[in-house]
Amino acid sequence: MIPAAFDYVRAGSVEEALAALAEHGDDAKLMAGGHSLIPLMRYRLVTPGVVVDVGNLNGDLRGISVADGTVRVGALTRHSELEHSAELADACPMLAHVASMVGDPAVRHRGTLGGSLAHADPASDLPAAVLALGATLVARGPGGEREIAAADFFTGFLESVLADDEMLTEIRLPVSGGGWNYQKFNRRAQDWAIVGVAVAENAKGVSLVNMGSTPMRATAVEQAVAAGASAVDAAALAADNASPPSDLNGDAEYRGHLARVLTERALKAAGIA
Amino acid sequence: MPANAVRIRLSVNGRSHDLEVEPRTLLVHALRDEIGLTGTNIGCDSSSCGACTILVDGQSAKSCTMLAVQAEGCDITTIEGLADTTDGDGLHPMQQAFHECHGLQCGYCTPGMILASVSLLEEYPDLDEPGVRVGLEGNLCRCTGYHNIVKAVLSAAGKEA
């Protein structure tokens, strides 16, 4: 399977990328590692007229730093860099761990955090992780920079508040302590989660993978834990506001069941009794 | 060549290649059809099988999920160049291990499997058997049942299975 033809712009700077996006509007697609975009283009499910390649913008856009209680991750930081970062293991171990669960090693070498978030796939691991971690996403557009709370970022299936002429540049996360856990249930190790559950900061943040059209917070679970509920009782609420998809791996009802089972496991592993 | 073709220079197995390709040209097609390095195989359309795995700057990558234009400026190693990355004039130790452990049958997944394994041990030097199995999650083989592939990787890592 071969992508349909497109024109190619290799951006030498964020400004160049933004200019190209501004010029081509919704006919353009931004590409970082390409690991979400290229498979869709091969199936011709996506046929952009122009691909704007930002994969080589390293510098500030790639790397991890920790200061003043905040972890800053450049949007082009690759999954394998998250996975192996000693700083991240210290300051936000869940993100490093979740990154190690994405796809397979070859995918992790090329895929980027910003690319994964911008793709906004509810079945992906990292969007749910940043949601649970209470991240702030930094986007640049023609009007300059804006900060978007992860909770406000995802708006629909493969859709986010990111405008056609914006790009993600940085992901900011609070240095996170406390119990955390990530449960991913799939049939093959390389596959997307049938359901996943991320528990961050002693369950201050709990989020679900593949339980709706967007990655989503399990707010009922968070509230129950905050109110002192047991892991078992809190987990029973995991699927309450979800409208999970039905596909070959599981129907909506089974996904709801999995969400409850996995949430209980994640809460317990995170130290919630 | 279509009007939007672009000129690129790819560094493959230590050699530089000047190509004119459509931007949509998949790296695996550039390697196979333009440069003639046909050892890198294609087994699927969805980044699932890993038959096309190569090394990009020393790390495994699926060359069906990269555009040739993305590979400019990178050092690419394909199966044809792997042996040259080590001292000595025989096979790379991973190639040798696959041979000695009977880690291949039809051999179609083998170039990708070997390169994925080389990268895997580079990234995770201390893997045990379950670790090798999970580490090869992105490379499918239909012949061997993986038993001897895992054995080969452990053997190349200096750990007899």
Next chain:
Amino acid sequence: MTITDDTAGIGSRMLRKEDGALVTGEAKFVDDIHSPGELWMGMVRSTAAHARIVSIDVSAAQDMPGVEAVHTGAELAAMELWVAPLPCAWPVTDDMANPPHWPVAPETVHHVGEIVAVVLADSRYAAADAVEHVIVEYESLAAVASIDQAVADTEHAHTDLGTNKAYTWAIDEDPEGTQAAFDAAAHSVVCRFEQQRLIPAAMEPRGVLALPSPMGGDVTLYSASQVPHILKVMAAATTGIPEQKIRVVAPAVGGGFGAKLNINPDEILAISLANRLGRPVRWTESRTEAAGSTHQGRGQTQHIELASDSDGRLTAIRVKLDADMGAYMMLITPGVPLLGSFLYHGVYETPKFSFTCEGWFTNRTPTDAYRGAGRPEASYAIERAMDMLSYEVGISPEEIRRRNYINGGEPFEMWENPAGIFFDSGHYLPTLDRALDMADVAGLRAEQQRRRDAGEVKQLGIGMCTYVEICGLAPSRALGGLKYAAGGWEHATVRLLPTGKVEVVSGSTPHGQGHETSWSQIIATKMGISPHDVTVLHSDTAISPLGLDTYGSRSLAVGGVAISMAAEKVIEKARLIAAHQFEAAPEDVEFEAGSFSVAGTPSKSVHIQELGFVAFAAHDLPDGLEPNLQEQVSFDPPNFAFPFGTHVAVVEIDEDTGGVDLIGYFAVDDCGNQVNPLIVEGQVHGGVVQGAAQALYEVAVYDDQANIANPSLMDYLVPSAAEMPSITTDFTCTPSTTNPLGVKGVGEAGTIGSAAAVINAVVDALRPHGITDIDMPATPMRVRRAIEAARGGAS
């Protein structure tokens, strides 16, 4: 390459000679071979399962850059590119329905993926683009999307047939007797099993390249095929090109598993278009396309009933199959279920046996051989049913097997089965005892009980299967009796070259099995020379003109034996030359470890390799002896061969998620004498995983309009190393009586044993819930639902 053993003969774990080219990328698969001026075919495939083609608009595609031509099925038929439909070589009954299967549908399509038009373009990218711009208008007809719908027979996959039934085939000499046995049975079980459709998914997709020689009128077809010899004959019959003008080459082939033994539309198109246009024509399948362009496997509903006495001794077995042919009869589509027909009693004696198979058309991709072809299905049915009978009788699965093994589990030769065929040799009990011991089933059961008592979330299941298979296909007369169009012999030539090296020409066509190594080992032992002095030539009809190719675990038991026999003929001729040199009588000349010597005079000796030049120079040969040492044999086996074994699978089930982990696998196989145990083990490993994949992961899903829902490897779950366990193997050795090497076959054995063992383990784990069966694949959702249903519906 490190050469570790220079004298490796039969029985040695010689490292493979094939590996060097494969681990370095030097090997050439079809898509690696190019020819100047080649045209790429792009296939426009039907998006409807059953429809009349109203119109095809090729104008936009025709005008695209790089496009040479776009042809519809009707145009291609008018061009007379073929003289006959694609062949079915196995019309199992005289009245079998066989609607014509044209390479490109002329008027009506019968499955999604059927070709309706062909683009010819100057690159693979241009061909892919043009395919997107061909506009086809269909008038939908009712689609038959499942076996159940086919059997209901109210809508018809082929409207003009008026029925979906293709044939009825039975082995049923005494139906009343069988019924009487059921009436009198102390115990009986009635089972219905689904053999889900599988996508073979050899890692190398299929591909073709046809090279014409316009002046000479010849055409060479490179194809990723298991059957270049059969393909050559069939291509001649289908295209009308004289057979002697066609050469077929199977270069390096990346796995087959049955999926590359067909005569496919793309092969006929390539050869015929290249011949017509005088230009090379090629095509490479994409993985997603393969769901409609390459045949699929399995696809049966099995009804099996067992009757036994109060001790669980079988008194009757009755089997009814509904087999999904798919949309057309391809090369051996109708015969696949019949390959299993002789094995539905498995390794057990039964006084009464009834078997009926009905073949049904559906509007789905045609089915045909897939690793094991009919035999994994049979083994699954009887081995699952035996476990269910053991529950009925209240004895362990191993005990029900012990009580029913042929000849009480003791050794036997030439046992006549209820279908009237003779099992060459068998000795089943030691494989069971060894497998139980190797897996420590006693210890596993104790752990299983502990977990059950503790109410743990992860429960253990232990499953077993004793299988027998029929391979070494096949005695030509037997095939004739089954109405198979061809024979079952294999051909070999052994040539001692002037410099003492040996060339073996084999009619077998390897695609991963390591024939070059194994055949060299046979020569090494027979002729007393290094296997590295042997080259094996194969898979090219110009080099190896006679052959019947590789499928059905036949290569060693037929092709390998032919090589051994041809080597013996070379030795016998060489003995005459040696005797002439020694001035001795041939009967006084001994042959040992490659050297001829005169009995009692060891100082006089000559190595056989030295005689290569003598025979070539021909200066001093015995009177009347032809120059050169080259002999050939077409070996037609007198019988099939019947490998067997016992496998034990261990699963862990997460009862909360329904997830099944295959955590241990133990295989004790008996394939008679082994030429290369390293290769044998590899075949077992791969076969086991393919069967386990059917049990737990794989199914080709069709929706109610007969669209395939999971054509990609993202959704069709071929398992990886991460999902599969290490496999512990051991072997017993009961030589075949069918051939002088005492060999059987092992290419399919693992697959034939493993699906039943794995599902028996899954059901064993779930037994405390009262669950006695679960469909394949045992997906987490399916397992969890079974537990919920057993508990009364609550999640």
